[in-house]
Structures are given as C-alpha cells and as structure tokens.
Amino acid sequence: MRGLLLLICCVFVMFPNVAPASQGGHRDAQPQRIYGTAPPITHLLYVLGADGLIAVNAPLRNPSNNADDRFLREWFRHLPVLGGWHGNRHPNLEEILRQKPDLIVSWDTPLLQDKVDGDLGRIGYKALAVNIDDTANYPQVFRQLSAVIGRAKRGEALAVWAEQQIDDLQRFVATIPPDERVRVYYAEGRDGLQTECAGSFHAEPLRYAGGINVHQGRQTTVTGLQSINMEQLLAYDPEVIVVQNPLCYRELFDDPLWQQLTAVRQGRVALVPKTPFNWLDRPPSFMRLIGGHWLAAQFYPQRYPYDVKAKARAFFELFFGVRVDEDDLSRMMFPAATRAIGKGGA
Structure with missing residues (x-):
C-alpha cells in the first residue's frame, strides 16, 4: 500500500x-x-x-x-x-x-x-x-471509440455492418407472434444448473434472438451464474436449451433427469460457439452481432430467413481479416453437430 x-x-x-x-x-x-x-x-x-x-x-x-x-x-x-x-x-x-x-x-x-x-x-x-449491455448499442460505440483512437474509417465500416445485422434480426423477430416464441433455458456451469435471469445482460442474446428466458428475474451481480435445482428446471421444461459447457452438453443427453425435459427429448439443445471468442457471453462482446443470428437460426430453424453462414463469413472477414470456408463454419457454428438443433434449417 x-x-x-x-x-x-x-x-x-x-x-x-x-x-x-x-x-x-x-x-x-x-x-x-x-x-x-x-x-x-x-x-x-x-x-x-x-x-x-x-x-x-x-x-x-x-x-x-x-x-x-x-x-x-x-x-x-x-x-x-x-x-x-x-x-x-x-x-x-x-x-x-x-x-x-x-x-x-x-x-x-x-x-x-x-x-x-x-x-x-x-x-x-x-x-x-x-x-455495450444491449447489442443494439454497438454501432454507436464503434463510431464513438474509433473516433477517439484515430480509427474512424474502420469504426464506420463495423458500424454499418452491425446496423444491417441488427435491423435484419429485429425485423425477423418481429414476425414471430409472442405466443409462438420459444421458451429457452440458458445452461451454464459443469452441471448446467447455473443460469441467468431474463433481466441479465449475460442473457441478453436470448431476448435479442426472439427467445423467452424461462428464468425470470432481475440481475443483482455482475458475475451472474444464479444456481437453480433440477426440480426447478423440470418445472420450467424449456423448449430449447443453450449450453456453454461442452462436457455438460455431452452428458445431459444420457442423464435420466435431463431426458425428462422436452428440449432434450426433441434434441433441441445447442452448444455455444467459442471461436475466437464466445459468441454469446463470457465475455458479452461484439461477437453477439453474429451470435444473435446463430441463436435465432437455432430457435427457429424453419423460419429464420437468412443465410447465417454467409453472415458469419462476412463477419470473420470484416472483424478479423480471416476468410473461412464451409468446413470452418461447420466446426465453429455446430461444435457438436451430431445433436445440434441447427440441422433442421439454418
């Protein structure tokens, strides 16, 4: 000191x-x-x-x-x-x-x-x-920060692309009637029994992509990671489960308790991409601009109207200067493709 x-x-x-x-x-x-x-x-x-x-x-x-x-x-x-x-x-x-x-x-x-x-x-x-708690803030933040650091042209390019993606997703989500929106559980932690409430910035992508978070409430800590028990999850009985931990993802399909859930029985469980950074959370970053589209394609595989892989290609080339091919995208977007729910449409 x-x-x-x-x-x-x-x-x-x-x-x-x-x-x-x-x-x-x-x-x-x-x-x-x-x-x-x-x-x-x-x-x-x-x-x-x-x-x-x-x-x-x-x-x-x-x-x-x-x-x-x-x-x-x-x-x-x-x-x-x-x-x-x-x-x-x-x-x-x-x-x-x-x-x-x-x-x-x-x-x-x-x-x-x-x-x-x-x-x-x-x-x-x-x-x-x-x-940056709201994905819709990114265009303004790109412009503001890029001007401060002397990268205004770069910031404008990212802002214009982000505005288009936000507009595309908002217009799509607006077409889903409230009573037809999927009920989603966000599974975190090794056992999948940590989650985020609907009011948390950690769970913002679920709402952004047109899902209804089954765990309602208000965020009270920056870290989040609210613990629930299996009884509560069974009562929620979500239609879709979004999983962060790959070990949890692999094991929940064989767990008798998880098998009681509608989402697991129907194979509607998605493992979050993490290349190069997490697409949804931890950290909650600009990756949500593409992660939100990926998530919407998982929620509504028969309704989602865009080519999410084309959007991902454009994203990686613009944001990281890297061209990705079909195999790259498949590995990144569906890291557990044998059971990922995206097979049906996106």
Missing part, C-alpha cells in the same frame, strides 16, 4: 494530465497507450484496430473462449495480462500506474461502473465509459 501511495503522489508530479479522456471523450492527440477495463472492452478495442493496447484482462484462451491463433494477431496474443474489473476481479492499481496509459476505456454497466470510477479516481484517472 505504501508503494501505491508513493506512486500516486509521483504521478501527479510527473504526469499532471493523467486523465485519459475528458467528460465527452474528446482528446487533443491520438492515444498511444490504451487500456480496456474488462474483456468485452479490450476485445472491442482490438477489432477497432487499437494497436496501442497495453494489456489484456485475462488469458485469451480459457474454457469460454478458444482464442485460435488463426484469428488473432501475434502482438495481441502476446500482450501481458494486467487484470481488470470483471466478474469478481479487479486489477492491480499500482501496475496500471506503472503502465502509464493515456486512454482508459471502461464498461459502463450499472453494477460495475461506480466501482471502476472510484478505483480509477484514487489514482488520478478518469475512464471513457461505453455501454
């Missing part, structure tokens, strides 16, 4: 203009050293072309994200892990000071932002906050 206090004192002497952005996010010069406070923000900065990123918040490759080398540039893959404010984690403030960022971008979400602002204020920094 003494070391941190000493650094705080020194930083105001050595770097009097330490705040990375003004109230409105305007800057006199293009930032050279950029830090995102959480994985959704850091990943967003990366695809916008922020080559001044100084760190990532957690190892890029983890149980929720494949982080394939093919899709991520070498310099990004080799950035140091500095931590961040996400889940129950927080970074080493002393190390942030040592790194001397001239722009900090934070995730403006109600359950987290006050903590981030307070911690950064202690070391003399003010973050530029962007709200």
Whole structure:
C-alpha cells in the first residue's frame, strides 16, 4: 500500500494530465497507450484496430473462449495480462500506474461502473465509459471509440455492418407472434444448473434472438451464474436449451433427469460457439452481432430467413481479416453437430 501511495503522489508530479479522456471523450492527440477495463472492452478495442493496447484482462484462451491463433494477431496474443474489473476481479492499481496509459476505456454497466470510477479516481484517472449491455448499442460505440483512437474509417465500416445485422434480426423477430416464441433455458456451469435471469445482460442474446428466458428475474451481480435445482428446471421444461459447457452438453443427453425435459427429448439443445471468442457471453462482446443470428437460426430453424453462414463469413472477414470456408463454419457454428438443433434449417 505504501508503494501505491508513493506512486500516486509521483504521478501527479510527473504526469499532471493523467486523465485519459475528458467528460465527452474528446482528446487533443491520438492515444498511444490504451487500456480496456474488462474483456468485452479490450476485445472491442482490438477489432477497432487499437494497436496501442497495453494489456489484456485475462488469458485469451480459457474454457469460454478458444482464442485460435488463426484469428488473432501475434502482438495481441502476446500482450501481458494486467487484470481488470470483471466478474469478481479487479486489477492491480499500482501496475496500471506503472503502465502509464493515456486512454482508459471502461464498461459502463450499472453494477460495475461506480466501482471502476472510484478505483480509477484514487489514482488520478478518469475512464471513457461505453455501454455495450444491449447489442443494439454497438454501432454507436464503434463510431464513438474509433473516433477517439484515430480509427474512424474502420469504426464506420463495423458500424454499418452491425446496423444491417441488427435491423435484419429485429425485423425477423418481429414476425414471430409472442405466443409462438420459444421458451429457452440458458445452461451454464459443469452441471448446467447455473443460469441467468431474463433481466441479465449475460442473457441478453436470448431476448435479442426472439427467445423467452424461462428464468425470470432481475440481475443483482455482475458475475451472474444464479444456481437453480433440477426440480426447478423440470418445472420450467424449456423448449430449447443453450449450453456453454461442452462436457455438460455431452452428458445431459444420457442423464435420466435431463431426458425428462422436452428440449432434450426433441434434441433441441445447442452448444455455444467459442471461436475466437464466445459468441454469446463470457465475455458479452461484439461477437453477439453474429451470435444473435446463430441463436435465432437455432430457435427457429424453419423460419429464420437468412443465410447465417454467409453472415458469419462476412463477419470473420470484416472483424478479423480471416476468410473461412464451409468446413470452418461447420466446426465453429455446430461444435457438436451430431445433436445440434441447427440441422433442421439454418
């Protein structure tokens, strides 16, 4: 603690203009050293072309994200892990000071932002906050952030593409009458008995894609992962189950209790793609722009009107500069294709 206090004192002497952005996010010069406070923000900065990123918040490759080398540039893959404010984690403030960022971008979400602002204020920094809890916010955020980091042309290209995908999906979902929308359970954790309530930003893609989350309620923590029991899940009896954990996915079909569920009996269980980042959640990122279409194609395989693989091809080429073929898409989009519900239409 003494070391941190000493650094705080020194930083105001050595770097009097330490705040990375003004109230409105305007800057006199293009930032050279950029830090995102959480994985959704850091990943967003990366695809916008922020080559001044100084760190990532957690190892890029983890149980929720494949982080394939093919899709991520070498310099990004080799950035140091500095931590961040996400889940129950927080970074080493002393190390942030040592790194001397001239722009900090934070995730403006109600359950987290006050903590981030307070911690950064202690070391003399003010973050530029962007709200990405709603997928529909991404076009505006692409434009705002890209202007700040000097990548306006890149940001406009991503924003235009995102607007089209959001419009396509919203128009499709509007054609599904409320009483015909599928009831969905979002299964997380090794046993599938952790989930997210309908009001959680973790579960936003379910609503975005036209599903009805069977687990109602209001989000009370950033991490989420609300525990339920099998009795409650049997009472919900969802029509579709969306699964994050591949081991859970493989085993639930052979579990006598899970076999009682309509979704399992009918094979309407989808395993979430994770290449290069999770398509839906953990982190809840721009991947939802394609993940929402993938999900809608799973929910409504006979109704979904678009070529979701064509959309995915365009997404990977635009966002990651990688061309993917049919085999790539099949492996990514249906990682457990023998039982994935997408076989019927998308």
